Amino acid sequence: MPPNPNTPGHPIPRRAFLGGSALGLGSVALAELLAANSAQAAAPARTHARPRAKNVIFLFMSGAPSQVDLFDPKPELARRAGEPVPESFLAGLADSLIKGSTRLMPSPRTFSRHGRCGMQFSDFLPELGSCADDLCMVRSMHTSVSNHDPAQLLMNCGVPQFGHPSMGSWVTYALGSESANLPGYVVLLSNSGEGVDGGAALWHNGFLPSSYRGVTFRSKGDAILNLSSPPGVAPESQKDRIETIVSLNRFRQGARPDPEIGSRIRAYELAARMQLAAPELLDLSQESESTREAYGLGSETTRWFGTHCLLARRMVERGVRFVQLYHSTWDDHSDLNRKLRTNTAMTDRPAAALIRDLKQRGMLDDTLVIWGGEFGRTPMTEVRRGMVAGKEGRDHHAFGFTMLLAGGGIRGGQVIGRTDELGYHATEDRIHVHDLQATLLHCLGLDHLRLTYRHEGRDFRLTDVGGQVVDKLLG
């Protein structure tokens, strides 16, 4: 290895998610290994400050949900329906997506107040509305790019280009995992027809070691890639293979001491434990009927996302540090009303069930939950495709959108920021994506300016060259 500025003097010790035990497999049965969970778990990591949250569950709504139809009611749009956006709103903007003659479009939805705090939600989100007092609604988010792919990269990796570590990678790099049997950073994908735009780059480790890459749990085939033994290989045979591999590697290590052989042995041990632990994790029959019902597992519409929400809770319970759910796509260029109905029907109930369930189990205090997409949608109707009456859509919009936060050090029951009367620009308490990222790290006890990694001669960080912790969000 070359001199690595990322090891000595780094404010945070580098940790592999394997922990560092010398526990062997040759003489220990796998079941015992599973029981050794706590012994193997990574020791509490050093943080920069007292952490409020231990874990993160990020419900990433890929494709950009429409804030003016879900969270940020704009009666003015109804009054000025069909009018062009006043020039004053466009001054100084040169966004490629504002070309042409767009017209203001009122929301087809109605809003009502929820909870003691009176937070407003669209009628498409009654369940999330019922969690209002635990939620912090940020209406003044803004971002720097308005194409899906770069914007998703910016939200997840802090930079609108490929090749940088994602939030989950940064967090597990800093804090390690608390699970001996599962990866520290897990990604779950669901959709209403189309996959996630940004693909694997969004949960990539970038220039961090690949052990910090998000591991996708999949809905089809193995939950973890190649988790199942090959067809026809009995569990005892597989176990025997792994034990023999470990024994042979150990023999080799005796003859030829090399720390990489030790790492290899531990990797096989964890692989074996994952093969055993994952089915237990995935076995939702252990959950009570009422829990399964709450997450919507009984309904075709909510089952997919509901399963992921329930798994997210189970993963956090088992020490997974960062769980990210991707639901795609909210990219409603046309037929917005119908598509919004589809996506909210799939996700509203499970997302709300997750927050309630975490709260009820006392887990919400140290689990930060985030809901939102890469940007918002225009207050105007889409002009490029389909002007069919009743099938209007909205275009990409970077200047003002809404996200939800809960738990993990966030003060619930409050609305932060506002947009102008048309919902065009965030005007008050503007929060850039980098500010959100800085705040997320802060909740985990990490200083976004000090969590750096030297690469290509530069100290990189999640928030690139921006970011400021938003105190107003904190409890």
Next chain:
Amino acid sequence: MTRGTHLRNSMLAAGAIAVLGTTVAWAQASHWAFRPIRRLAANSPRSGADGWIDRLLDERIRRGGLTPTPAADARTLLRRLFLDLTGLPPTAERVDTFVREFGAGGPAGERAYLAQVDELLASPHFGEKWARHWLDLCHYADTDGYLTDQARPHAWRYRHWLVEAINRDLPFDQFTLQQLAGDLLPDVAGETSADRIDRRIATGFLRQTLSNREGGADLEEFRVEQVVDRTQLLGTVWLGLTVGCARCHDHKYDPISQKEFFALYAIFDNADEVNLDAPLPEYPEPTQAQRREVERERATILRPVAEELERLQADWERRMLDAARIPGRDHLWDREWEVLGLVWGGGQGEGQLEGCRIVELGRARRSPEQHARLQDYFLKSAAGRYPQEFKRLGLAEIRTRLERLSAGLPRPPRAATVVSSPIPRQTRLHRRGDFRSPGEVVSPGLPAALLTGPSPIGGGAPARLDLARWLVSDASPTTARVTVNRVWQELFGVGLVSTPDNFGRRGELPSHPELLDELAARFRARITQRAGGMDWSMKRLIREIVRTRAYRRSSQATPALRARDPENRLVARQAPLRLSAEAVRDSALLASGLLNAKIGGPSVYPPQPPGVSEEAYGNKWKASEGADRYRRGLYTYVQRLSPFAQNVTFDAPAGARACSRRERSNTPLQALTLLNDPVFVDCAVALGNQAQIAASDGDLGGVARLFRQALARKPEPAEVRLLTGLLQRERSRPGGSATSAWTSAAAVVLNLHEFITRD
């Protein structure tokens, strides 16, 4: 870098510099990497012909009070050499022969070693192995990237060129000239048209940039991203500098101003993307007669509507050009122009903006081929603008007939290349890195810190050609240094400069500055000029390094070495290196006898677990059939958004930015892959079968066979005991059999740390 204030970061940087205590040295204009390359004194005993590298290394080792490791044993050495030079391990037979010849020692042993080196340098697999590093640098892929990530079905043609160029040891100066400016090089006497096409295919190096074809993507924004990418590639690959930092502001650490970044950018700003026919002997191409026949037939089909079609298309072009000039007046025509730039050649990997360029060129300046292609596009796409005319003239039917006509012609592969733009762009600096805020006009040029004399650019030749010529001239301080450093890194695990992409002030200093410089100087010196000159030959360079004692040392670190020089900066030992993603695959296929060693050709789709490819927007993965399932990893289709699972797991780069040094991680997902991935399961079954046959006289024969095939050595008694134990348990298990037992044993051997490590 994104826009924004960098105040906080600069403060951090100032702190970091102070800690290192070299602020003063760094503030000086002359950074080591920008100074001319210095040779050792010619009459010094240190620079003698043989063993000069070892002498320089040994001096430092002695001064450091370290004892180097002894020479590696013959088997380990041969395996190292095979894997380093060809990416494939040696067969057991080769090991036997080598152990016999080399093991004799003395001059005969030395001759045997060098003969082995030469043989591997001449192997066609040498080009495959070393092409992979270059593909990491230019971030090769078979798809566009971004949202739609469409296929580039001809991308492989560049890779094919690359493997071939490396195999014939195209000198690195030519290699550089052709890839940066192959389209601009003057014709050489005796050159064939195939040679000329070949040089242009080389510019495919600059075509590995991503293409954004997502609806709504701003055409200029993503063209700018491509030019920036090319500029950064120049920085990483030849300058060893992270020039991209200067896109938004003057570089904080290196002497590159923002204006100088845009001077480099200007060199590539006028490189337009164009694909061309790139025939290969094994692919049929149309004869001249066939071509003439198709042209005649096309004219016949078009004759009845020719005039009206011309008029209509002229109107369409005029309206789009108006919209392009002053957008915002009519969104339908804004959109028409945008769509032309987004969909042109989509799914074919053609230059995205080529259609727009052809329109801008105007009718009079188009080639007949350009005219026909634009006409085809018009017929296919403009019906919505002119529904009545299309109907009246029956253009839909004409389009179908034309398509049928061209479908009848054999199609040679196409190659992605660049050409000088026929309509030159004037480059302006982008304020804060934002192309929407154009600043002053910038001419092509090089950063002053890299120059000792007058600027080599602007003498009348195209800037891209001037740049390439300067890079391979004696005036460039960086090209030879960064190149020999990357080769050193491949052969030792870490370069003499451990930050191969950054020789700037934030990069690491060279561990052996004299060695780096002398090697660089010899690499680029003419053979006739000076003893030890290599004429830019990569093969000579590699030969010079692998013949050293340093290369042949044992990789087994002693506790003392580990404690005193944990990062092996003094090269007192070799390094055990986990094999690359491709070499892991290739080794398993070779050991099990499944490898299809075919060289070159289109990318293939080996089996992988279901659902991997579908993680991103609309991708599908249909596994290849037959022998294509077992090609070398080099040929696996590179889908940018949902890369091949095994490659991801074993640290192959994502194909988005230049990668000059791969990570070598060690994770449980790698274990799961080797245990359970379909390809490795196939390998275990095939290898198990061979062992079972060899076990007719008992388990020992089978176990020996496994070790011989996979590790090219005999098993130790303890290893035999462990594997025979596994065999016995597996055979006696309900449902177990001799076959399942041997498959299990084979799987175990293919999973060993030793198997995926080059010691």
